[in-house]
Amino acid sequence: MLSDWIIEKNRFDIEDIEKHGSKFLLGNGFMGYRGTMEEYSAEQLVAVNLAGFFDLAQNSNWRESVNAPNPLYTVLTVDGINLDLSTLNPVSHSQRLDIKCGIHNRKTQFSVNGVNITITAERFVSMTRENIIALKYTVITDKDITVTLKSGIDKNVWNISGNHLNYLDEITNGNFFKLNCETVQLKNKLEVYETVIGLDDCVNEDLLHKATINLKANEEFEFVKFGGIYHSDSLENSHNNFLDAVKVGYDEIKNEHISAWEQIWENSDVIIEGDDDAQLALRYSIYHLCSIAPHNTDKCGIPARGLSGQVYKGAAFWDTEMFMLPFFQFSDKKAARNLLKYRINTLEGAKRKAKEFGFEGAFFAWESQETGDDACTLFNVTDVFTNRPQRTYFKDKQIHVSADIVFAMWDYCRTTGDYSLLVDGGLDLMYECMWFFYTYSVFKPHKNRYEILDVVGPDEYHERVNNNAFTNVMVKSAVDIFIRAIDKVKNIYPEYFASFDKELNWVYDFSEKLYVPQPNEKGIIEQFDGYFTLEDTTPEILKTRELIKNEYWGGHGLASNTMVLKQADVIMMLNVFKSAYSTEIKKLNWDFYEPYTEHGSSLSACAYAIVAAEIGYTDWAYKYFMKTASVDLTGDTKQYLGSLYIGGTHPAANGGAWNTAIFGFAGVSVTDDTLDISPRIPKNWNSLSFKLNWKGEELNIKITDDKVLIDGIVNSSVTVYGKEY
């Protein structure tokens, strides 16, 4: 059904410009291209956002990802009037994204002095040639008129924290442009190529092709345009790479691109029969994950806002490992490995961070860029009452990220069967992370146990807490994983292990004596020491106490001395360690924590959804699934905080939607040797079908109300409801 693949808006609303920039995003892991119009510029938040390419603007307090000059810039002028959707009301307008093949279309009819002019544009960010973006631009009018066209590279780049590029020189060769740039801070080179085909008699100046075109009534005028963006390793062969794309031509490149997307969907589609809304939302989530995955590089993670812009500095968070990685493990092993290799490649930055805060080992960045040094600042919020920078503890206390990475690495190994990552730096990373936790933890002799004090858990509204259950359990899990990884490497890579010259006695003591909070007599696991002594209130009540709308609830704000949490914390733990807790405990804690949870983060709803599915709260599970899966489809999130743009896509929620479908509704769970499927799909779903790549073998799974069909099982370690299949 077509509508399962098409995102469309057939009306123009000026207030949607920023929202649609994210909603109609194109990307290929190397760059993201926002869903803006060809005639837009910085003011409309056009961005060619680059993965893993960062800069510090002058007088700025933070480094952020770089946006490249836009080589698709094109504007028509009629009678001195720019056909610019942001300034000129259209007769009609539609914008459309085909997520099956990653192609963006717009069609806009303007009327100027009684003449109707219709612009049609199609573009894509090539999934086969990561540096290439291509555009086909068509104009048709109902009367003979003369129009002026300007098309080229727009150097007016939107930036959040300031200018990132010095323009070194501009090269014009016929209809070819090349703009050489360097970043402000580190003088890293960036090259932007552009050419047009089908525009003759242009004046080429200032990186613009200017042409006067006599349009005949009802005769289509069309040209195509290529852009090429190059930095880092891709600089070497940029010229040839770009010329080759131009030579191959628009249609052929588009076909390549469509085929690549077909292959992606072949590996990753999840089919829901009987629920079109859920189907579209889930596919749209998968589309985003595939658009931003680092297919060809292990030099960068996935930013928290994907490639939709510079929000959150283009940095990677724990979101990647805990929310997105499962999807890639099962559908795109190469991207999954790249993501983990990126962490291995940034280990030195994590070691520098540990040292900076007085610890040893590897303390991974809260906001990680290309070096692994932390892009997060100690003052991440502005106090709305005083306008003073507010000390926050995301950077120095949210230590679980190092455990999340260890956990994810092991999960990758056991899911893909690829344990080679361990000897490609993985075991060393695990060692450094565990040593960090050992130096961070404290031993309480009178209790004969290690405790983890002074942390921030997933719920960021409560800072500097002791023995956060999620953190302690993650660390305990990570140390046990490290022990298993040691054994694994000892067995299958004995020479490597022989050279792994580390004293390890402490690991076993740490594992044995690390305190793990347990359910109390009512079955509730306390989120952290003393949580139960806080004021018992709800997000709804706190909302009524706000003095300034949307004032920050964390820090010394409204929530910090109450039981209200920003996002799933204990429930996140139950979700991650599903087999460690009984259904009864999960129910008790879900019931207990749900009313306190604001879901003020896009990481929250999916954790509640998955656990709800497990415990049979199917209606709740469906509600939170749809909330997670539609976050970027509705786009109904805040776009601005004051004058600061905070919009963009939510890849963690996209991953969370897939996780809910697969781990929640399909009930897939993985241990070191077994994959179990215990489905509980919503009543209105006729079936749920998907493919999993498990230990190198493809499993095609179809779940209906009363059946589980599995194709391609190669060994007996797949179980259904715990029984061998």
Added chain:
Amino acid sequence: MLSDWIIEKNRFDIEDIEKHGSKFLLGNGFMGYRGTMEEYSAEQLVAVNLAGFFDLAQNSNWRESVNAPNPLYTVLTVDGINLDLSTLNPVSHSQRLDIKCGIHNRKTQFSVNGVNITITAERFVSMTRENIIALKYTVITDKDITVTLKSGIDKNVWNISGNHLNYLDEITNGNFFKLNCETVQLKNKLEVYETVIGLDDCVNEDLLHKATINLKANEEFEFVKFGGIYHSDSLENSHNNFLDAVKVGYDEIKNEHISAWEQIWENSDVIIEGDDDAQLALRYSIYHLCSIAPHNTDKCGIPARGLSGQVYKGAAFWDTEMFMLPFFQFSDKKAARNLLKYRINTLEGAKRKAKEFGFEGAFFAWESQETGDDACTLFNVTDVFTNRPQRTYFKDKQIHVSADIVFAMWDYCRTTGDYSLLVDGGLDLMYECMWFFYTYSVFKPHKNRYEILDVVGPDEYHERVNNNAFTNVMVKSAVDIFIRAIDKVKNIYPEYFASFDKELNWVYDFSEKLYVPQPNEKGIIEQFDGYFTLEDTTPEILKTRELIKNEYWGGHGLASNTMVLKQADVIMMLNVFKSAYSTEIKKLNWDFYEPYTEHGSSLSACAYAIVAAEIGYTDWAYKYFMKTASVDLTGDTKQYLGSLYIGGTHPAANGGAWNTAIFGFAGVSVTDDTLDISPRIPKNWNSLSFKLNWKGEELNIKITDDKVLIDGIVNSSVTVYGKEY
């Protein structure tokens, strides 16, 4: 010289009413009587403030000390006009406090309709009969007139947090009144007696004696008045006690009182020749200490605002042990022992507090009342920007108080030679305090040391810091004291020790491995981990950043992310452990920390003064000494925070003044066996003379520019500049 003993003001300024209430305070350790006029009431902050007697008003958030109804209330009316200094401008007025004998006088001339009426009143709070206050009231006019007199018990009691007394019944018997009250919370009984002598033909009703008096021109009319206040143990014999005082009569009781004060001064006077200002300020400080010392009870400590009112809830802080106790140890052993015994008596409260916060042993209250439970709340400040209660960490993180008490207990023992306190609960208290610190501290295996994390040091502007140097050194000192105390008890009380059935191995490990911050390569001791990374600025600069005058700098306020400190912290440590640090280190740290110090607490200046004296910064020492010694004399401290009264006396500063004179200028220092005198007195002082009671023997010491004269040495362990004398 008379002026060395007299505090006087010969003019009336209405804005001084609150200030003078504290400045002209009378007290005897059982009660304080504010320096208000006889005709004043609650509005003028009249208070008969009771030591160690507490109540929680309805709808109040905190318990505070109780003010008794005022039995000295007296007002004259002429032609319908009340002769009330707060409403009627006087012709002349003087108020005077003789600190040599603790007697308050006022003389006020009013003019009404051409008649001059002069009121003279003398009162004292008996130093020999702690329940008794007495007043002699005299009127003289220049014309024959008829006046109306009302005198009795004023039930209109000033309270900060709400009403504390239910009035049960009023008994009238001739000119005798008795008011039976009970506290609101715990229904504790309080009795107020009153009688007048020399007032005949009164109408006695509503606890007022009402009389119409025909005054003859220039003929003095006089009467006397007794009040009696009884609660707790003193209830038993209240009736007889009060009648006996009345029977003995005003003059005799006054003589008793004067003799008692003479004896106090005999033991505690410090004479400065050549500097009248310093002399008066120091004597005035000593006067306050003697007025509020618990001479006859071990059921209460000294409140942080003395007996001047309910500010700080009438609770005792670490101020007592670290700032006041040295004075009592050397001049009034009984009071010193009572103060420490009070801590022993409240050990159970301290154990309850430790348990409440998840620890074991004894965590003494930050604000201690009669049970030792903490009167401090977790929300001790109101955010001026939001008017919301602000989470503060005075209560749960300022743990050094338990170490301060252990330290003081040992200091008492070695100074007085009275080690019996150790077997009177002292050793047990030490054990519980040290066990508390052991359960609070953490062991860091990779560093092989104990650390003390998450505390607030003396500098309250920096909350939740790690390894605060002062705290760690205090705890290390306390554990070493405990070890010495064990040995001492083992030696001199072997039977007691035999019954002291505790496992003690941990004590030695704790002592050996507790981390004590050391001077860095520049000789500076870091106040806490990471202090040097904070913003380098000054109190003067912070002042310019205030958005609201006097906004709170702690918590998330202006100082918390800067190096600015509220009060001596490292310097307090150098002051307490003078022999552990070289003069060079003291100088480097004094120079380093002084510019960062706001001195926003009355505990700060004396620490800077004492260390300054030790390192030869005599001018600085003198400046800070005078600041400390005059704090209640000038009264130039804030009286209100918003509508909340925060004025009162400053006993810690009073003690600090004495400490500066004796330990700073006279250079007295005590070890377990030796008392050394290494004087460095200000140039303008001809001599400094004082008496010390050391190990039960009196030493009379006189220091001049070039000589140290000591009378009464009984053994050779007194040294001068480290040499035997």
